[in-house]
Amino acid sequence: MSYDLVIRNGNIVDGLGGEPYVGDVAVKDGVIVALGAPGGVDGSGIREIDATGLLVTPGFVDLHTHYDGQSIWSDRLNPSSAHGVTTVVMGNCGVGFAPCRHEDHDVLVDVMAGVEDIPGVVMTDGLPWTWETFPEYLDALDAGKRDIDVAVYLPHSPLRVYAMGQRGADREPATPEDLATMRALAREAIECGALGFASSRLMIHKTASGAPIPSYDAAREEILEIAKGVVDGGGGLIQFVPDVPAGGYQPVLQQVFDVAEDVGLPVTYTLAIGNAGEPTWPDAITMTENANKRVGAGSFTAQLLPRPIGLVIGLELSAHPFVLYPSYHEIADLPLPERVAEMRKPQVRERILADKPGQGHPLIYLAQAWNWIFPLGDEPNYEPRHSDSIAARARARGVRPIEEAYDRLLDDDGHAMLLVTTSNFENYSLDTVGALLHRDDVVLGLGDGGAHYGMICDASYPTYLLAYWARDRASGRFSVPEAVRELTSVPARVAGLGDRGRVAVGYKADLNVIDHAGLRLHKPVITYDLPAGGRRLDQTADGYVATIVSGQVIAENGVPTNARPGRLIRGRRPVPTG
Structure with a gap:
C-alpha cells in the first residue's frame, strides 16, 4: 500500500479517553485509512513522521x-x-x-x-x-x-x-x-x-x-x-x-x-x-x-x-490603568521610548497619579482591579499567588497600588505586560x-x-x-487521555462535527504530533500584521512537532508550512460509517 502520510511508533491518544497505545497511523486522501501496532501498517507513505516517544492526538x-x-x-x-x-x-x-x-x-x-x-x-x-x-x-x-x-x-x-x-x-x-x-x-x-x-x-x-x-x-x-x-x-x-x-x-x-x-x-x-x-x-x-x-x-x-x-494590559496595548486619564492622553501618541521617558519624569508621574479617568469601554475599568492584576512574565503564570498581585506588592513596598502599577508598566522599557484575571480565579x-x-x-x-x-x-x-x-x-x-478528549471528541460532538475528534479509521486526518514533556507556552507578543498595519497579540508554544489538517502538515516544530488545506465546513457532519 502507498499512503500520503504515515506516522510511525507514536503514543496514540484516541480522543475518547482511552488508554494510549503505541502504533502507526496511515492517511490517504485526507482520511485515516489504517491503524496498527508499530510496523503493522504495511506499505509506505509519501511522507513519514517518526513519532517515537511522542503523543499522536486528533486535531483540537x-x-x-x-x-x-x-x-x-x-x-x-x-x-x-x-x-x-x-x-x-x-x-x-x-x-x-x-x-x-x-x-x-x-x-x-x-x-x-x-x-x-x-x-x-x-x-x-x-x-x-x-x-x-x-x-x-x-x-x-x-x-x-x-x-x-x-x-x-x-x-x-x-x-x-x-x-x-x-x-x-x-x-x-x-x-x-x-x-x-x-x-x-x-x-x-x-x-x-x-x-x-x-x-x-x-x-x-x-x-x-x-x-x-x-x-x-x-x-x-x-x-x-x-x-x-x-x-x-x-x-x-x-x-x-x-x-x-x-x-x-x-x-x-x-x-x-x-x-x-x-x-x-x-x-x-x-x-x-x-x-x-x-x-x-x-x-x-x-x-x-x-x-x-x-x-x-x-x-x-x-x-x-x-x-x-485574562485581559493583557500594557503601554502598547488597548488597555492599562491610565489609558482614560486626560494627563496620560497628553503623551499617549508619543513613540513608546519617548512616552516611557516622559512617564519616568517625577512631575509627569505625579500629575498622572493625581488624575482621574474619563469615560470608556467597561472592560477598561478592570485595569484598576488591583487585587486581581499580576505581572505576566516570560513563562506566563496563569495561576499566580495572591502575594504577586499589584495590591499585595504595593502593600509590601508601602505604596499605593496605582503607584505599583505605574512602575510595573515601565518595566522592560515599557514593554511589560500585566494580566488582569477578570474571572475563573x-x-x-x-x-x-x-x-x-x-x-x-x-x-x-x-x-x-x-x-x-x-x-x-x-x-x-x-x-x-x-x-x-x-x-x-x-x-x-487531568490525565493526558482526559485532556485530549476535552480538546477533541467532546467539542466535536457539541458542534455536531461527527467526522473529527478521533484517531480512528474513516475519520478526518486532523492530527497532532506532540512532545508532551517539551510543551512550553511563551509570553504573548505584539505583532503588526493585521490589515492597515493593525496591532494584535499573538502567542506561540514549543512542543508541537507537527500539526496536520486533512493529511497535510501545516506546521512543524512551531514553524508554519505553505500547506493551506483548511476549508469551510458546511453544516453538521455525521460519524463515519466505514
Missing part, C-alpha cells in the same frame, strides 16, 4: 472563536493553529459580518469594534464586502484557502439589523413581519451550511459607540422564531452568552433553555466563575443538570476556559474551574481567537490544558 476543536474577519483577510488562523487547533467555530456571541446590506457596513463594524476589540480601520481595510447575504458570505469563505477548517454560526446582531434596518440596531421590538423574515433567513443559513445560531445578552457587550448590541434585549418571541428557522433548515446548535445579574443566571439563561426545549435544539453557553463574593455558577449548573434530565444528557453544555479569563485558585471541567455538562470554550486583538490572548488554552492541567499542576489534574 475550538468552539468559541471570532475569526469571522481574519478568515477572510488571512490564510492563517493563529494563534489557534499554533496550538494544535485544526477546526474553529466562529460567529459566536451573535456578532459577525453577514448578512449585511451595504448601508449597514458601518453598523456591524461598530459592533465588532466594541464587542471584540477589532479596530475599525482593520475591518474597513481588510474586508472586501463581496457579500450581502449569509450564503454569499459562506461562499466567500469557501473560496478562500487557510491553514485550518472553519465553521460558522448565524449571528443574531447582523441578522436583526438585516431584517429590521436601523430599528434593529436601535433594539426596537420586532414586528410579526420582522420575525417571519428572521425565521426565513435562519432557515436559509442552516440550509447553506451554518452550524446553528448565536446570540448574546451580556451587558458589557457594547458597540464602539457605547450602545448595547442589537441582540441585547431581544424578546423571547424573537429567539423562538429564529430557533424555529434553525429547525426548519434541518437543525443546529444555539450558542448563547447570558448576562449574569446580581441574582444569578436566572431568568435570562432559562429563557433560552425553554426556547430550546420547545423546539428541540441543543444549547451551549458561556460560563464564568466569579473571583470573589457569592458564587453564581451553581445556579447555572443546576439549570443545566435539570435541562439535561428533561431532554437527554449532553443537550445543554456550559463552556468554560481552563484558566482565568475563585479565591485565587483554579480548583473550581478544574472541578467543573471534569463534569460531562461542562466543555472547553471562550478562547476568543480572532478577537480582542489588543487585550486578550486566550486562544492558547489547549497548550495550557496539556502542559499545566495534564502535567505540571499538583492537584486536580
Whole structure:
C-alpha cells in the first residue's frame, strides 16, 4: 500500500479517553485509512513522521472563536493553529459580518469594534464586502484557502439589523413581519451550511459607540422564531452568552433553555466563575443538570476556559490603568521610548497619579482591579499567588497600588505586560474551574481567537490544558487521555462535527504530533500584521512537532508550512460509517 502520510511508533491518544497505545497511523486522501501496532501498517507513505516517544492526538476543536474577519483577510488562523487547533467555530456571541446590506457596513463594524476589540480601520481595510447575504458570505469563505477548517454560526446582531434596518440596531421590538423574515433567513443559513445560531445578552457587550448590541434585549418571541428557522433548515446548535445579574443566571439563561426545549435544539453557553463574593455558577449548573434530565444528557453544555479569563494590559496595548486619564492622553501618541521617558519624569508621574479617568469601554475599568492584576512574565503564570498581585506588592513596598502599577508598566522599557484575571480565579485558585471541567455538562470554550486583538490572548488554552492541567499542576489534574478528549471528541460532538475528534479509521486526518514533556507556552507578543498595519497579540508554544489538517502538515516544530488545506465546513457532519 502507498499512503500520503504515515506516522510511525507514536503514543496514540484516541480522543475518547482511552488508554494510549503505541502504533502507526496511515492517511490517504485526507482520511485515516489504517491503524496498527508499530510496523503493522504495511506499505509506505509519501511522507513519514517518526513519532517515537511522542503523543499522536486528533486535531483540537475550538468552539468559541471570532475569526469571522481574519478568515477572510488571512490564510492563517493563529494563534489557534499554533496550538494544535485544526477546526474553529466562529460567529459566536451573535456578532459577525453577514448578512449585511451595504448601508449597514458601518453598523456591524461598530459592533465588532466594541464587542471584540477589532479596530475599525482593520475591518474597513481588510474586508472586501463581496457579500450581502449569509450564503454569499459562506461562499466567500469557501473560496478562500487557510491553514485550518472553519465553521460558522448565524449571528443574531447582523441578522436583526438585516431584517429590521436601523430599528434593529436601535433594539426596537420586532414586528410579526420582522420575525417571519428572521425565521426565513435562519432557515436559509442552516440550509447553506451554518452550524446553528448565536446570540448574546451580556451587558458589557457594547458597540464602539457605547450602545448595547442589537441582540441585547431581544424578546423571547424573537429567539423562538429564529430557533424555529434553525429547525426548519434541518437543525443546529444555539450558542448563547447570558448576562449574569446580581441574582444569578436566572431568568435570562432559562429563557433560552425553554426556547430550546420547545423546539428541540441543543444549547451551549458561556460560563464564568466569579473571583470573589457569592458564587453564581451553581445556579447555572443546576439549570443545566435539570435541562439535561428533561431532554437527554449532553443537550445543554456550559463552556468554560481552563484558566482565568485574562485581559493583557500594557503601554502598547488597548488597555492599562491610565489609558482614560486626560494627563496620560497628553503623551499617549508619543513613540513608546519617548512616552516611557516622559512617564519616568517625577512631575509627569505625579500629575498622572493625581488624575482621574474619563469615560470608556467597561472592560477598561478592570485595569484598576488591583487585587486581581499580576505581572505576566516570560513563562506566563496563569495561576499566580495572591502575594504577586499589584495590591499585595504595593502593600509590601508601602505604596499605593496605582503607584505599583505605574512602575510595573515601565518595566522592560515599557514593554511589560500585566494580566488582569477578570474571572475563573475563585479565591485565587483554579480548583473550581478544574472541578467543573471534569463534569460531562461542562466543555472547553471562550478562547476568543480572532478577537480582542489588543487585550486578550486566550486562544492558547489547549497548550495550557496539556502542559499545566495534564502535567505540571499538583492537584486536580487531568490525565493526558482526559485532556485530549476535552480538546477533541467532546467539542466535536457539541458542534455536531461527527467526522473529527478521533484517531480512528474513516475519520478526518486532523492530527497532532506532540512532545508532551517539551510543551512550553511563551509570553504573548505584539505583532503588526493585521490589515492597515493593525496591532494584535499573538502567542506561540514549543512542543508541537507537527500539526496536520486533512493529511497535510501545516506546521512543524512551531514553524508554519505553505500547506493551506483548511476549508469551510458546511453544516453538521455525521460519524463515519466505514
